[in-house]
Amino acid sequence: MHDTLHTRPRKPVRPSQGQRRANYLGSGLLLGSGLLWLVAHHLLPLPEFAARHPLETWAMRIHGAAALFGIAVFGSLWASHLLPAWQHGRHRASGASLAVAWLLLLLTGYGLYYVPDEDWRAPLSLVHQLAGFGLPLGLGLHVLTVRRSRRVARMTAAARP
Numbered sequence: 001m002h003d004t005l006h007t008r009p010r011k012p013v014r015p016s017q018g019q020r021r022a023n024y025l026g027s028g029l030l031l032g033s034g035l036l037w038l039v040a041h042h043l044l045p046l047p048e049f050a051a052r053h054p055l056e057t058w059a060m061r062i063h064g065a066a067a068l069f070g071i072a073v074f075g076s077l078w079a080s081h082l083l084p085a086w087q088h089g090r091h092r093a094s095g096a097s098l099a100v101a102w103l104l105l106l107l108t109g110y111g112l113y114y115v116p117d118e119d120w121r122a123p124l125s126l127v128h129q130l131a132g133f134g135l136p137l138g139l140g141l142h143v144l145t146v147r148r149s150r151r152v153a154r155m156t157a158a159a160r161p
Contacts, residue, residue, distance in 0.1 A: 013084040014102070014146075015077060022073045027136055029066035030105075034058050034132050067109060074102050094142040101138055104131040 007091035015023065047053065078099075085095055106127035111120065 013081055013088060013090070015081045019073070019076060019080070022069075023077065023139070024067060026070040026073045027139060030070055031132065031136055033063035033066055034129070038064060038129070047069065070102075071106065074106075091142065094138065094145050098138045098142055101131045101135045104128075108147070111160065124126055 035064065037056055037059035040053040042061055044053045082095060082099060085091060104127060108124045108131065111124045112128060115121070115124065
């Protein structure tokens with residue numbers, strides 16, 4: 001009984017609706033433009049006398065703009081969601097894996113853009129692609145685990161007399 005009098009209520013760390021929408025929009029744009037580049041680079045036939053397919057250039061332009069948007073969203077989530085949730089000790093595994101995927105994407109994207117050594121290009125590209133495919137999967141898994149734990153907490157609270 002004494003413990004219940006001195007426990008502080010937890011502050012909610014759920015991202016706002018605007019942050020969630022921005023996160024889904026940014027992730028969708030990044031995944032879509034990345035997939036478009038992969039298709040244009042590996043599957044579409046090259047036009048005559050072209051070094052690359054024209055869609056590759058447009059996909060990279062969209063991907064670059066979406067990356068700037070995604071970095072801003074990640075920064076806002078870092079301050080208002082990641083750090084408070086980490087302090088509360090909630091969903092650390094799925095949240096940390098998402099943060100690692102984002103950081104890998106940031107570093108490898110930077111490397112693909114700026115590192116001049118061609119020997120680094122293939123491994124950076126592979127890691128970037130794997131992290132890019134993993135991010136939406138990780139985001140979905142994170143959302144599902146959070147929803148499941150919230151549902152269990154509501155059911156447990158409703159079962160108490």
